[in-house]
Amino acid sequence: MLLSMATSSLEPGLIYGLMALGVYISFRILNFADLTVDGSLTLGAAIAASVIVAGYNPWLGTIAALLAGLVAGACTGVLHAFLGISSLLSGILTMTGLYSVNLRVLGRANISLLRSPRIYYDISRTGLPEEMAVLFLSLATLVVIIYLVNLLLETEVGLSVRATGDNEQMIRSLGVDTRYTKIIGLSLSNGLVALSGAYVAQYQGFADISMGIGTIVAGLASVIIGEVVLGAGSVWRGMVAAVLGSFVYRLVITLVLWLGFKPTDLKLMTAVLVVLALASPQIRRLLRLTPREAG
Amino acid sequence: MLKLDGLWKYFNRNTINEMVALRNLSLEIGPGEAVMVVGSNGAGKSTLLNVIAGVFPPDQGSITLAGTDITSRREYRRAAFVARVFQDPLAGTAASMTLEENLVLALRRGESRRLRRAIRAREREFFQERLASLGLGLENRLIEKVGLLSGGQRQAVALLMATLKEPRVLLLDEPTAALDPKTASLVTSLIQRIITGQRLTTLMVTHDLKQALELGSRIVMMDAGQIVMDVAGEEMAAMDVDDLLLLFEKGSGRRLTTDRVVLAQ
Numbered sequence: 001m002l003l004s005m006a007t008s009s010l011e012p013g014l015i016y017g018l019m020a021l022g023v024y025i026s027f028r029i030l031n032f033a034d035l036t037v038d039g040s041l042t043l044g045a046a047i048a049a050s051v052i053v054a055g056y057n058p059w060l061g062t063i064a065a066l067l068a069g070l071v072a073g074a075c076t077g078v079l080h081a082f083l084g085i086s087s088l089l090s091g092i093l094t095m096t097g098l099y100s101v102n103l104r105v106l107g108r109a110n111i112s113l114l115r116s117p118r119i120y121y122d123i124s125r126t127g128l129p130e131e132m133a134v135l136f137l138s139l140a141t142l143v144v145i146i147y148l149v150n151l152l153l154e155t156e157v158g159l160s161v162r163a164t165g166d167n168e169q170m171i172r173s174l175g176v177d178t179r180y181t182k183i184i185g186l187s188l189s190n191g192l193v194a195l196s197g198a199y200v201a202q203y204q205g206f207a208d209i210s211m212g213i214g215t216i217v218a219g220l221a222s223v224i225i226g227e228v229v230l231g232a233g234s235v236w237r238g239m240v241a242a243v244l245g246s247f248v249y250r251l252v253i254t255l256v257l258w259l260g261f262k263p264t265d266l267k268l269m270t271a272v273l274v275v276l277a278l279a280s281p282q283i284r285r286l287l288r289l290t291p292r293e294a295g
Numbered sequence: 296m297l298k299l300d301g302l303w304k305y306f307n308r309n310t311i312n313e314m315v316a317l318r319n320l321s322l323e324i325g326p327g328e329a330v331m332v333v334g335s336n337g338a339g340k341s342t343l344l345n346v347i348a349g350v351f352p353p354d355q356g357s358i359t360l361a362g363t364d365i366t367s368r369r370e371y372r373r374a375a376f377v378a379r380v381f382q383d384p385l386a387g388t389a390a391s392m393t394l395e396e397n398l399v400l401a402l403r404r405g406e407s408r409r410l411r412r413a414i415r416a417r418e419r420e421f422f423q424e425r426l427a428s429l430g431l432g433l434e435n436r437l438i439e440k441v442g443l444l445s446g447g448q449r450q451a452v453a454l455l456m457a458t459l460k461e462p463r464v465l466l467l468d469e470p471t472a473a474l475d476p477k478t479a480s481l482v483t484s485l486i487q488r489i490i491t492g493q494r495l496t497t498l499m500v501t502h503d504l505k506q507a508l509e510l511g512s513r514i515v516m517m518d519a520g521q522i523v524m525d526v527a528g529e530e531m532a533a534m535d536v537d538d539l540l541l542l543f544e545k546g547s548g549r550r551l552t553t554d555r556v557v558l559a560q
């Protein structure tokens with residue numbers, strides 16, 4: 001029973017793992033709670049779906065989704081870094097704007113891909129069993145992305161981005177224009193989230209205007225669960241932890257549904273989960289205080 | 296080397312809380328001079344350093360460095376010439392990054408950052424050599440996170456970072472004030488070595504008059520945004536802490552009041 005639940009959580013866990021990587025970059029590396037992701041996940045899905053439905057190669061649609069996500073993230077970055085709008089509000093503004101953009105891209109509330117080609121089909125054509133295609137492709141993508149992002153974050157530019165999230169005053173005194181490092185980080189983050197959206201649309205067979213709602217909370221949940229399981233450490237480890245956290249998060253969802261909750265209850269569950277995780281230091285302190293006072 | 300001409304800096308200008316932090320302040324510092332800035336709380340010492348570093352522009356006046364007017368240059372564009380160490384020992388380093396990552400960020404101070412691998416064997420060797428010169432055993436901890444180091448160690452690293460790539464001007468804002476006495480004296484001796492060894496043009500804020508007499512080649516006293524006393528050379532060499540206090544009273548017409556002045560001799 002648990003095994004079948006684990007296997008059925010594996011695919012969405014990995015696909016949304018790309019999104020968790022994006023949230024890890026903005027939330028942990030840049031120290032920026034970026035709400036843009038609710039819009040950019042849908043953006044990626046919408047772009048990929050509409051490109052595919054228009055008869056183009058699904059890979060083209062997937063890459064277009066990635067590029068659109070990069071632009072969306074850069075928008076939030078410009079709002080915050082150049083126009084001085086607070087980080088939270090910058091994300092909300094872009095997210096709100098994206099709702100209209102996404103509707104334009106989709107043309108209606110949703111696009112079905114049921115009878116369209118998808119990236120996963122190309123993989124199964126190589127002789128891999130069909131039921132392994134999604135697993136194989138998403139895993140391969142994650143490995144490549146984690147490798148590339150890690151490589152990027154070890155360059156001079158990458159270190160400057162990380163330092164911006166850690167100690168902005170210091171890195172500015174060392175001659176880095178932090179407006180640009182923030183834009184780079186947010187752009188990269190939302191590019192990955194949109195890529196995830198493209199994979200999700202092709203996995204579930206449709207793109208829907210409301211599919212991105214709650215992405216930020218699911219992403220935060222994944223990042224935090226990952227840290228609880230694997231512990232915080234190097235960037236590399238943080239990224240692997242985020243993907244692992246994404247899998248555990250989907251597993252929890254499967255479990256909750258199996259316990260008889262409705263799918264519509266999930267958002268509340270996720271919010272509670274994130275609250276518990278974020279408050280865990282305080283909760284742990286409270287729990288530890290009691291026995292100490294007693295003894 | 297560094298010329299400050301008629302600097303004014305207001306905070307909350309044209310409000311009920313208006314505050315003049317720098318009042319027509321002029322100062323010229325020659326190459327290799329080690330200027331110690333002392334003065335009461337709120338005298339404007341940190342503001343002076345912030346204006347030189349470009350954290351905010353002065354409301355009036357000009358700043359010239361090595362013949363170039365840098366008054367309106369943004370902070371990140373001054374970094375090629377100006378290095379600084381903050382009072383808070385945690386402010387000068389990035390805690391979540393490793394020692395070598397911090398050092399390489401400082402090694403490229405003021406340069407444009409490129410898309411190439413930041414740390415290679417050559418840099419690592421150089422860092423080990425420079426860390427060894429601190430005498431804190433940090434040369435074997437290159438890949439440890441800086442957050443694991445003590446405050447004193449982090450301040451020593453911040454000082455090393457400020458001088459890894461030689462700046463034209465080194466700004467130090469009470470670099471030892473937040474450290475325990477033992478670590479403070481260690482960091483002080485590092486500063487001594489930089490000032491006398493590398494002969495860097497230095498501007499350092501301190502509340503420790505004894506330290507100012509030891510480290511400085513010139514002492515400037517500030518009060519209410521102005522310079523009220525400026526001594527150097529033989530005149531300074533013949534002075535002790537009491538002489539300095541007396542001179543301050545004459546210059547400002549009141550006693551030097553701060554929470555941190557060290558009167559011990």
Ligand SMILES: Nc1ncnc2c1ncn2[C@@H]1O[C@H](COP(=O)(O)OP(=O)(O)OP(=O)(O)O)[C@@H](O)[C@H]1O
Binds near residue numbers: 314315336
């Ligand atoms: N960002 C700011 N906003 C408003 N007022 C400020 C600001 N920074 C400094 N001031 C005011 O300007 C005056 C000078 O402050 P500054 O920090 O330069 O003093 P200081 O000489 O460094 O004092 P201390 O010895 O306490 O560090 C003070 O009255 C201070 O309240």
Ligand SMILES: [Mg+2]
Binds near residue numbers: 340341
């Ligand atoms: Mg100060």
